[in-house]
Amino acid sequence: MKNLKEFRPARALAWTGLGLIAATLAACGGGGGGDSSQQGTLKLAMTDAPACGYDHVYVTVTKIRVHQSATAGVNDAGWSELAIPAQRIDLLGLTNGVLQELGSLPLPAGNYQQIRLVLADNPSNPTPAAPLANALVLSGSAKEIALATPSGQQSGFKLKANFDVTGGQVADMVLDFDACKSVVKAGNSGNYNLKPVVAVIKRLTTQIVGYVDPAMASGVIVSTRDPDNNVRATVPNATTGRFVLAYLPENTHYTVTMAGQNLTTAAVTGIPVSIAAGTTTLNTATTPIVLAKSASATVSGVVTNASNTPLTEATVNAQQILSGGQRLDVAWAQVDPSSAAYGLSLPLAAPFAAPYVANGPLVFSADTATAGKYNIFGSAPGYTVQSTAPAVTLTAPNSVTPKNLVLTP
Structure with missing residues (x-):
């Protein structure tokens, strides 16, 4: 069970490629017709970052709506709509770059800044033949628990986007669905809410590949930040320890972080990614990265605004800064x-860090100046992410350090 009192990485899963979902276009104020030279095509697929404490997270998307305005309301003109035959998707089968194709639709050339995901309703009396459309299964359990999806079936979940459609060309995009951040336990009620955290990214032919020790792979999350400061994350394969961070923009200074509860954090710095190279390989299965055991301590608190109103849609992130600034x-x-x-x-x-060496061994050393030191960031819709995060220094095993966060619009 996911516990908001602690960070629990997901268990890694085996996966197979998933088939193409047929899609049709329903034009809603600008989705079809006109000069074909001024139309391009939007192609969409879905992938997933890791989930915390779940074996399955199912969603059923029935429509994807696209608009050029970030502020367009659900009933405004100008929407184009992709209707999708209902198919339940297990997000946890989409890690390490695996994609679920969603289809494509013609769009007028231009810049698009909003996507809405419309979900199917959960049946009132689910059966094996008609299961819950949106549900989760806790790690180690076989029982499906319904996911509450407020507004998901009516207005749809609003996603920020910023991509261009060029006449006569295909805009190939991926919806990177972060199940860990998207599923929230509602106190001690036993209920779970779906609040999708989805990054809209380009489908590039780039990736970082590496291996962690398979003995600890099920407890590790691997992440990096792209040049737009978006977190990209995955979980290693539980059998081989292999991980893939895919669809990354070109950059010469990626830092890949491997972290897990009660494990020492490891990082590889200065990793180059280019379209010309395609795949950047950190290490091989014969030289897996091993994360040593570590004692832990807890940081906890409440996220509010300046009026002391709880910000119940907030996200909290703990970062360490290496001596080299990563x-x-x-x-x-x-x-x-x-x-x-x-x-x-x-x-x-x-934490242990190693500089990237092409075709060479990774040599890790402890960054002792960083031990136990964390910056705690809070963010929420409509509020500014803190530019200077509250810093904490943890020293006592199993201790709890209170740290409330106050965000400003």
Whole structure:
């Protein structure tokens, strides 16, 4: 069970490629017709970052709506719509770059800034033949629990986007669905809410590939930040320890972080990614990265605004800054949707870092100046992410350090 008092990485899963979903276009104020030279095509697929404490997270998307305005209301003109035959998608089968194709639709050339995901309703009396459309299965359990999806079936979930459609060309985009941040336990009620955290990214032919020790792979999350400061994350394969961070924009200074509860954080710095090279390989299966055990301590508190109103849609992130200036995302979670409380369990041991070496061994060394030191960031819709995060220094194993966060619009 996911516990907001602590960070719990997902169990890695085996996966297979998933088939193409047929899609049709329903034009809603500008989706079809006109000069074909001024039309391009939007192609969409879905992938997933890791989930915390779940074996399955199912969603059933029935429509995807696209608009050029970031502020367009659900009933405004100018929407184009992709209707999708109902098919339940297990997000946890889409890690390590695996995609679920959603289809494509013609769009007028231009810049698009909003996408809405419209979900199917959960049946009132689910059966094996008609299961829950949106549900989760807790790790180690076989029972499906319904996901509450407020507004998901009517207005749809609003996603920020910023991509261009060029006449006569295909805009190939991926919806990177972060199940860990998207599923929130509602206090002690036993209920779970779906609040999708989805990044709209380009489908590029780039990736970073590496291996962690298979013995600990099920407890590790691997992440990096792209040039737009978006977190990209995955979980290693539980059998081989292999991980893939895919669809990354070109950059010469990626830092890949490997973190897990009660494990020492490891990082590889200065990793180049280019379209020309395609795949950047960190290491091989014969030289897996091993994360040593570490004692942990907890940071917990409540996220509010200046009026002391709980911000129940906030997300909290714990980062470490290496001596070389690289930022490591060690743990993150959404707050409790009733109280806005959070809790993150963080390792006390100093992180280990190694510079990337092409075709060479990774040589790790402890960054002792960083041991136990964390910056705690809070963010929420309509509020500014803190430019200077509250800093904490953790020293005592199993201790709890209170740290409330106050955000400003």
